[in-house]
Amino acid sequence: xxxxxxxxxxxxxxxxxxxxxxxxxxxxxxxxxxxxxxxxxxxxxxxxxxxxxxxxxxxxxxxxxxxxxxxxxxxxxxxxxxxxxxxxxxxxxxxxxxxxxxxxxxxxxxxxxxxxxxxxxxxxxxxxxxxxxxxxxxxxxxxxxxxxxxxxxxxxxxxxxxxxxxxxxxxxxxxxxxxxxxxxxxxxxxxxxxxxxxxxxxxxxxxxxxxxxxxxxxxxxxxxxxxxxxxxxxxxxxxxxxxxxxxxxxxxxxxxxxxxxxxxxxxxxxxxxxxxxxxxxxxxxxxxxxxxxxxxxxxxxxxxxxxxxxxxxxxxxxxxxxxxxxxxxxxxxxxxxxxxxxxxxxxxxxxxxxxxxxxxxxxxxxxxxxxxxxxxxxxxxxxxxxxxxxxxxxxxxxxxxxxxxxxxxxx
Amino acid sequence: xxxxxxxxxxxxxxxxxxxxxxxxxxxxxxxxxxxxxxxxxxxxxxxxxxxxxxxxxxxxxxxxxxxxxxxxxxxxxxxxxxxxxxxxxxxxxxxxxxxxxxxxxxxxxxxxxxxxxxxxxxxxxxxxxxxxxxxxxxxxxxxxxxxxxxxxxxxxxxxxxxxxxxxxxxxxxxxxxxxxxxxxxxxxxxxxxxxxxxxxxxxxxxxxxxxxxxxxxxxxxxxxxxxxxxxxxxxxxxxxxxxxxxxxxxxxxxxxxxxxxxxxxxxxxxxxxxxxxxxxxxxxxxxxxxxxxxxxxxxxxxxxxxxxxxxxxxxxxxxxxxxxxxxxxxxxxxxxxxxxxxxxxxxxxxxxxxxxxxxxxxxxxxxxxxxxxxxxxxxxxxxxxxxxxxxxxxxxxxxxxxxxxxxxxxx
Numbered sequence: 027x028x029x030x031x032x033x034x035x036x037x038x039x040x041x042x043x044x045x046x047x048x049x050x051x052x053x054x055x056x057x058x059x060x061x062x063x064x065x066x067x068x069x070x071x072x073x074x075x076x077x078x079x080x081x082x083x084x085x086x087x088x089x090x091x092x093x094x095x096x097x098x099x100x101x102x103x104x105x106x107x108x109x110x111x112x113x114x115x116x117x118x119x120x121x122x123x124x125x126x127x128x129x130x131x132x133x134x135x136x137x138x139x140x141x142x143x144x145x146x147x148x149x150x151x152x153x154x155x156x157x158x159x160x161x162x163x164x165x166x167x168x169x170x171x172x173x174x175x176x177x178x179x180x181x182x183x184x185x186x187x188x189x190x191x192x193x194x195x196x197x198x199x200x201x202x203x204x205x206x207x208x209x210x211x212x213x214x215x216x217x218x219x220x221x222x223x224x225x226x227x228x229x230x231x232x233x234x235x236x237x238x239x240x241x242x243x244x245x246x247x248x249x250x251x252x253x254x255x256x257x258x259x260x261x262x263x264x265x266x267x268x269x270x271x272x273x274x275x276x277x278x279x280x281x282x283x284x285x286x287x288x289x290x291x292x293x294x295x296x297x298x299x300x301x302x303x304x305x306x307x308x309x310x311x312x313x314x315x316x317x318x319x320x321x322x323x324x325x326x327x328x329x330x331x332x333x334x335x336x337x338x339x340x341x342x343x344x345x346x347x348x349x350x351x352x353x354x355x356x357x358x359x360x361x362x363x364x365x366x367x368x369x370x371x372x373x374x375x376x377x378x379x380x381x382x383x384x385x386x387x388x389x390x391x392x393x394x395x396x397x398x399x400x401x402x403x404x405x406x407x408x409x410x411x412x413x414x415x416x417x418x419x420x421x422x423x424x425x426x427x428x429x430x431x432x433x434x435x436x437x
Numbered sequence: 438x439x440x441x442x443x444x445x446x447x448x449x450x451x452x453x454x455x456x457x458x459x460x461x462x463x464x465x466x467x468x469x470x471x472x473x474x475x476x477x478x479x480x481x482x483x484x485x486x487x488x489x490x491x492x493x494x495x496x497x498x499x500x501x502x503x504x505x506x507x508x509x510x511x512x513x514x515x516x517x518x519x520x521x522x523x524x525x526x527x528x529x530x531x532x533x534x535x536x537x538x539x540x541x542x543x544x545x546x547x548x549x550x551x552x553x554x555x556x557x558x559x560x561x562x563x564x565x566x567x568x569x570x571x572x573x574x575x576x577x578x579x580x581x582x583x584x585x586x587x588x589x590x591x592x593x594x595x596x597x598x599x600x601x602x603x604x605x606x607x608x609x610x611x612x613x614x615x616x617x618x619x620x621x622x623x624x625x626x627x628x629x630x631x632x633x634x635x636x637x638x639x640x641x642x643x644x645x646x647x648x649x650x651x652x653x654x655x656x657x658x659x660x661x662x663x664x665x666x667x668x669x670x671x672x673x674x675x676x677x678x679x680x681x682x683x684x685x686x687x688x689x690x691x692x693x694x695x696x697x698x699x700x701x702x703x704x705x706x707x708x709x710x711x712x713x714x715x716x717x718x719x720x721x722x723x724x725x726x727x728x729x730x731x732x733x734x735x736x737x738x739x740x741x742x743x744x745x746x747x748x749x750x751x752x753x754x755x756x757x758x759x760x761x762x763x764x765x766x767x768x769x770x771x772x773x774x775x776x777x778x779x780x781x782x783x784x785x786x787x788x789x790x791x792x793x794x795x796x797x798x799x800x801x802x803x804x805x806x807x808x809x810x811x812x813x814x815x816x817x818x819x820x821x822x823x824x825x826x827x828x829x830x831x832x833x834x835x836x837x838x839x840x841x842x843x844x845x846x847x848x
Contacts, residue, residue: 036765036789036791039788039789039791040788040789113788119810121808121809121810125799125803127809127810130787132788132791134821134822135791135821213643217820217821217822218821218822232624232647233647236643236644238649238820238822238823256844259844260844262844262846263844263845263846265846266846266847267846270846270847354447365844372841376541376837376839377450377451377524377543378447378450378451379837380447380450380543380546380837381837382837382838383837383838383839383840384837384838384839384840385839385840385841385842386839386840386841386842387841387842387843387844387845388536388840388841388842388844388845388846389845389846389847391846391847392536392840392845392847393838397532397847398532398538398838399530399532399538409628409649410545410546410628410629410835411545411628411629411649411822411823411835412649412822412823414835414836414837414838415837415838416838424821424822424825425825426787426790426791426792426793426794426795426825426826427793427794427795427804427809427825427826427827428787428794428795428796428797429794429795429796429797429799429803430783430796430797430798430799431796431797431798431799432798433667433670433671433673433674433776433798433799434674434798434799434800434803435673435674435676435677435678435681435799435800435802436677436681436800436802436803436808
């Protein structure tokens, strides 16, 4: 599979945007034309999942229906409308010796994607890789095996009709876990591994892969309410960050409040969130949260917990220094925000917080490819190499240096 | 060491360019002030190396003297003059909702560097990391242990005088190999590993590291002489690529010649290179190289060999397709060039060759940070993630997304 993918990547690297878009358009069409087969296969997955005792929440994530399938086809058509980054040049310059030098965007080559649950990832990631001229090797979760088989068939049909090699998109069918380990060692053929799933999957990939892995999605999200903040507006933003979609990795975990405004701000917040949110408070915040319906004292580890729920950690701090200190110790690496009207505090916060996305007076919920105008989101990286934060199409490319001259030798 | 480095990186991340330049300037001064001690220590390394039976060539690489030390100090002063990329913003835009969004360059954090032989790497890499606000953990070869100890002392003195934490630059002193393995697993504290050494070192790092590794420096370099090329000028470029510095990884390994011009071009080349170069020829090139003083028939594996010497592989190809095919099979991944006057062939070659640097009518020897105007070269990457080709200061940075708004919530 590695060899076939590398060979296909060689063809894809020089495929025109028109040809790649044709394949994408055919995938969208085939999805609609084969809806019945796909939904049948998905029924089988759901039944098996129910027998295996999967939770209703998980089953819902696995479920495909007419409207979800239409949405997936719509997403593919959206990818067609995005700019193809391949071939564009950056940092062009002419050197003293007359050489014209630029970096030209090229596909990465072969991307390995290991994911769990949702079958839409199969189409989604295959489409994004195809658009950027990358061959992909996919490995989905066993819970959606039958759905994925149908989806891969759709992709293969579309590739054939678009006159592109079948190996542009391959799927590891056998359930054997050993195959994943083997994929992670194919550094001769595979250029990047994207794990899409829980922390365990990311850890496994990082520890076993000889191929660069995009690690992402984890980290405690903080908001620091500075003494200069507009408190009423800050309540709005904190509410949004905590409650708009608590299960998202960019939703708020820990609220840090400047001691000078805690007595005013926290009661306002409790008033707003009391029906939804359960507070976990440091000792020094307890008194200001007295009106909370659900209130617990923070235990060891609570400020290192990604809640992914309606729970909110709260702590009062002496000022921005203590806030930064807390965040450094408690894994601020994803999305963090300061509420402030003070320019120096804002810049200080931006520069000192080691997170992929830092906000001034905005909700942490904005960390998202679509919100950032990237058009698509391949993954959210919390590592520092290659790409950080939401990854769009450009982040599925590398570059090569292109030097043109008039028979030039180095002196 | 990992913890201390991460802590130091936190301080360095917000250090001003002025403070970082002060530290660099002090390093240069201290190098000069402590020249006698450094050279004494180096004498000890050289003596021990001689006793251990190291080759004269290797001993020469280890050797420091007044002029080499002055050059190292000069290199540090050159780093002062380079732009500090930290804090600059790229891709600034204002989103529909009013958020001002940009990517701001930030240091990577902590860089681990494992290197062999030349003691100048100690100063060189410490200076580049310092300039970009990265803490570094260095591990040099045992052959330059005493030299490195003195150099690290110089760095530490300079850091102290510049009021920067000592842990900004740390050195793993103990010879224990186990410590290298431990360094490679410190993914909680270290953000990037740069191996500077042979293929074995790179392989070891790739296989054992849970931290992203910059792989670089390897690959067969090709020049394809197309039928439309100016043959006389192509002889100049091939001579330069092969003989200007044969031991460099960007020097020419394999020459591919279009069959229509082989009978004219190859004898010209032999005439020019006959006193220096030893030819290793595919069957189909033998007849055109008949006048060569040193000529052998290519054996299996010869076209997969980085010669790093005055040996040159030669093969005649039917055209650009066959040239590209050969290069795909024989690991073209570093620096490759086409000699041509044909525009379509040039673009075809650029787009189809999967190398970090591709040239039209220029020597492969140009792949170099200084030649590319990067001011400094951290490493030459042949991988596709993060950075490709010569890495300068920018490639020692990551970015964070910075979003500023007026108390904005996601809808």
